Amino acid sequence: MSEVSPTILHEPWPSFERQQMAVSFSMWVFIASEVLFFGGLFLAYTVYRHLDAEAFKIASRETDVFYGATNTAILLTSSLTMAMSVHASEHGLRRLTIRCLTATIMFGLAFLVIKGFEYHSDLDKGLWPGPDFPLHPATTQLFWAFYWIATGVHAIHLSVGIGIVTTITIRLARGTLLVKASTFEGAALYWHLVDTIWIILLPMLYLVGRT
Amino acid sequence: MSDTALIYVRHQDKEQNYLQAGHTLMSWLASTDHKRIGILYALAITFFFFIGGLAIGLVRIELMSPNGDFLTDDAYNRLFTLHGIVMVWFFLVPSIPATLGNFLLPMMIGAKDVAFPRLNLLSWYIFIVGACFAIASIVAGGVDTGWTFYTPFSTMFSNGDVIAAAAGVFIAGFSSIATGVNFITTVHMLRAPGMTWFRLPLFVWAIYATSIVMVLATPVLAMSLLLIIVERWLGMPIFNPANGGDPILFQHLFWFYSHPAVYIMVLPAMGVVSEVFACFARRRVFGYAMMVYAMMAIAVIGFFVWGHHMFVAGQSQYANFVFSFLSFIVAVPSAIKVFNWTATLFRGQITFEAPMLYALGFLGLFTVGGLTGLFLASVPIDVHVTDTYFVVAHFHYIMVGGSVSAFFAGLHFWWPKITGRLYSEAWARFAAIVMFLGFNTTFMPQFIMGYGGMPRRYHVYPPEFQIWHVMSSVGAVVLFIAYTLPLIYLGWSLIYGRKAGSNPFAATGLEWQTASPPPKHNFTELPRVTAPPYHYHPERQAPEPHDRQPETAQGEVG
Numbered sequence: 001m002s003e004v005s006p007t008i009l010h011e012p013w014p015s016f017e018r019q020q021m022a023v024s025f026s027m028w029v030f031i032a033s034e035v036l037f038f039g040g041l042f043l044a045y046t047v048y049r050h051l052d053a054e055a056f057k058i059a060s061r062e063t064d065v066f067y068g069a070t071n072t073a074i075l076l077t078s079s080l081t082m083a084m085s086v087h088a089s090e091h092g093l094r095r096l097t098i099r100c101l102t103a104t105i106m107f108g109l110a111f112l113v114i115k116g117f118e119y120h121s122d123l124d125k126g127l128w129p130g131p132d133f134p135l136h137p138a139t140t141q142l143f144w145a146f147y148w149i150a151t152g153v154h155a156i157h158l159s160v161g162i163g164i165v166t167t168i169t170i171r172l173a174r175g176t177l178l179v180k181a182s183t184f185e186g187a188a189l190y191w192h193l194v195d196t197i198w199i200i201l202l203p204m205l206y207l208v209g210r211t
Numbered sequence: 212m213s214d215t216a217l218i219y220v221r222h223q224d225k226e227q228n229y230l231q232a233g234h235t236l237m238s239w240l241a242s243t244d245h246k247r248i249g250i251l252y253a254l255a256i257t258f259f260f261f262i263g264g265l266a267i268g269l270v271r272i273e274l275m276s277p278n279g280d281f282l283t284d285d286a287y288n289r290l291f292t293l294h295g296i297v298m299v300w301f302f303l304v305p306s307i308p309a310t311l312g313n314f315l316l317p318m319m320i321g322a323k324d325v326a327f328p329r330l331n332l333l334s335w336y337i338f339i340v341g342a343c344f345a346i347a348s349i350v351a352g353g354v355d356t357g358w359t360f361y362t363p364f365s366t367m368f369s370n371g372d373v374i375a376a377a378a379g380v381f382i383a384g385f386s387s388i389a390t391g392v393n394f395i396t397t398v399h400m401l402r403a404p405g406m407t408w409f410r411l412p413l414f415v416w417a418i419y420a421t422s423i424v425m426v427l428a429t430p431v432l433a434m435s436l437l438l439i440i441v442e443r444w445l446g447m448p449i450f451n452p453a454n455g456g457d458p459i460l461f462q463h464l465f466w467f468y469s470h471p472a473v474y475i476m477v478l479p480a481m482g483v484v485s486e487v488f489a490c491f492a493r494r495r496v497f498g499y500a501m502m503v504y505a506m507m508a509i510a511v512i513g514f515f516v517w518g519h520h521m522f523v524a525g526q527s528q529y530a531n532f533v534f535s536f537l538s539f540i541v542a543v544p545s546a547i548k549v550f551n552w553t554a555t556l557f558r559g560q561i562t563f564e565a566p567m568l569y570a571l572g573f574l575g576l577f578t579v580g581g582l583t584g585l586f587l588a589s590v591p592i593d594v595h596v597t598d599t600y601f602v603v604a605h606f607h608y609i610m611v612g613g614s615v616s617a618f619f620a621g622l623h624f625w626w627p628k629i630t631g632r633l634y635s636e637a638w639a640r641f642a643a644i645v646m647f648l649g650f651n652t653t654f655m656p657q658f659i660m661g662y663g664g665m666p667r668r669y670h671v672y673p674p675e676f677q678i679w680h681v682m683s684s685v686g687a688v689v690l691f692i693a694y695t696l697p698l699i700y701l702g703w704s705l706i707y708g709r710k711a712g713s714n715p716f717a718a719t720g721l722e723w724q725t726a727s728p729p730p731k732h733n734f735t736e737l738p739r740v741t742a743p744p745y746h747y748h749p750e751r752q753a754p755e756p757h758d759r760q761p762e763t764a765q766g767e768v769g
Contacts, residue, residue: 011243011323011324011328012317012322012323012324012325012326012328012401012732013401014737018400021400022326022396022399022400022401025396025399025400026326026327026392026393026395026396029391029392029395029396029426030388030392030426032426032427033388033391033392033426033427033429033430034430036427036428036430036431037430037431037433037434038434039430039431039434040430040431040433040434040435040438040464040467041434041438043464044438044449044460044464047457047460048455048456048457051455051457052455055455129446129447129448129454130446137455138453138454138455139454139455141448141454142448142449142454142455142456145441145447145448145449146449148441148445148447149437149438149441149447149449153437
């Protein structure tokens with residue numbers, strides 16, 4: 001263990017192995033917390049869908065499945081590059097790690113840009129809940145409220161993820177973060193969480209109304 | 212675990228205690244030392260305790276007369292809401308875990324710090340940002356929804372500054388979650404060699420169970436508040452019946468957090484008194500393993516009882532049966548704990564130091580609060596007393612009589628460790644007794660008038676309740692004095708108190724085996740844990756109080 005550089009071992013950890021375990025462990029605990037955060041939203045969605053399934057069907061047909069599908073492909077690919085960066089960092093391949101992380105950031109940004117176009121087209125169609133809402137019955141507005149909240153909260157999570165990955169990429173490039181640091185796995189777990197939430201949002205918002 | 216010992220670095224600054232490690236303001240505000248962060252929390256929550264107390268003081272003045280001639284209707288609503296929000300989220304939830312828990316958890320398990328020291332400091336800042344939002348909402352005119360933010364009033368009708376208050380609570384929730392994640396990881400990953408799970412002091416178990424509840428319940432509160440905020444702010448009709456929304460759904464989401472939150476507030480208190488009873492009865496805690504299982508059972512079952520807040524809210528009667536049954540079930544582990552504390556005291560060689568008086572106060576008041584909880588868990592009685600002062604009295608017996616008494620027990624027990632000074636024992640005992648009497652004078656009348664039909668949250672009431680309200684208000688004055696006394700004598704002890712020595716109460720925990728105040732990294736060397744906790748004395752063989760040493764400390768330090 002003596003070959004472990006002191007800069008990747010932080011207080012109060014007695015050994016790097018234990019610190020690394022703790023980073024993953026704490027991230028899993030945090031993910032449990034996130035699951036309940038979104039769980040509250042999904043529960044509310046489920047209850048309302050149960051109360052008025054027909055309205056939810058009508059409303060969900062107005063979502064743009066092309067944007068949704070494209071973004072799903074992009075986000076899944078970003079998870080691939082993120083997973084590759086973790087493997088690269090475990091093997092000490094600094095340049096490959098940086099490249100994979102950069103690709104991840106790019107995919108993340110692409111997702112947000114496409115989401116922006118999608119939001120623009122949704123707003124053009126007047127799908128923001130309010131007095132002049134184009135769809136009927138009134139419960140369709142509930143579905144769209146969930147659409148805006150769920151995708152909005154997801155986009156905030158993704159933005160935080162992009163911020164984290166950008167920070168560690170810059171620090172890795174500058175040499176203030178070593179390639180074997182325990183940071184990468186924690187960041188990757190968070191990224192995959194954001195990805196997984198999207199995988200639930202896709203059927204919930206885009207697909208169920210089209211069956 | 213064996214590799215941990217090899218790497219442990221002996222620190223050069225071992226003579227210096229954590230208070231001497233820096234004297235500038237920045238050395239506190241930028242410190243990642245869990246002990247200093249605990250003190251930062253203590254200062255913040257003391258401030259909020261007196262803000263919340265001031266609000267309810269005005270409410271109690273108003274209630275002296277049945278006519279409502281001191282405050283306007285609106286001011287009255289805003290004051291009791293302020294009291295609830297501040298006391299729950301900015302005092303009770305962080306009270307024991309973030310102050311005593313922060314200070315003691317790493318020391319009790321023989322660690323240098325919590326798992327993520329910088330995250331720990333960040334938690335405090337997040338808490339302060341949340342608190343700033345809450346204060347902003349107060350300054351902007353306050354909120355009139357009650358601490359429960361019930362829809363559709365909070366989303367469609369309230370004139371108060373609901374968004375700022377809800378945002379404050381939302382943000383403070385992240386502080387809870389971060390602290391919970393940090394503590395859970397600390398307990399899993401940083402126990403000293405020999406500190407097996409079933410050697411953990413019960414306070415550590417209590418904080419661990421609390422952290423699990425924090426991590427799993429707080430996010431649901433965050434989502435329910437977020438939904439309120441977007442409805443009020445962006446016009447999303449989530450709980451608006453005109454669009455098919457269901458206001459009752461908010462109550463489900465809210466209580467899914469807020470009932471477990473009760474256990475966030477009371478589990479740490481159970482941990483504190485377990486330590487105190489063992490020390491001042493000079494006995495091992497009776498039924499240690501059952502105490503652990505009981506706490507974990509409370510943490511788990513506590514998630515499945517929220518519906519008992521909604522017996523009259525239009526919930527199906529079958530749901531009522533189930534939630535009523537589960538609420539009776541959750542009382543079982545609490546009762547196990549009360550019996551085990553009593554059995555710990557039985558044949559103990561009890562001395563009545565101040566921490567013990569506070570802890571005994573907890574035991575009695577918690578029992579009353581718990582038993583009246585069973586009344587409320589049974590549907591027919593609950594229908595009769597819903598939204599009356601009976602409910603108010605019940606949860607104040609748990610929250611104030613239970614948790615706050617235990618907080619003071621812990622504060623007095625570990626004060627010599629935290630500050631290195633001894634307070635005036637006579638004043639501390641006096642304050643403990645005044646607090647017990649003041650508490651009962653304040654809240655016992657509330658049981659009686661509540662059962663008689665006095666509704667909560669009303670300030671104009673039938674004159675036959677006035678006698679009880681006057682008694683309650685007089686009790687509140689006594690309680691105010693009792694809460695102010697510790698500020699004075701504990702403050703006094705900081706300057707004039709005698710030096711405490713490392714282990715003034717001859718306790719067994721690891722935190723007592725190091726200097727008072729502790730060195731910056733808690734121990735000069737990695738502790739080795741060799742014994743289970745509470746190895747005090749064989750029955751009836753404790754030495755006289757002035758020369759008692761525990762039979763075996765939990766471990767060796769240095």
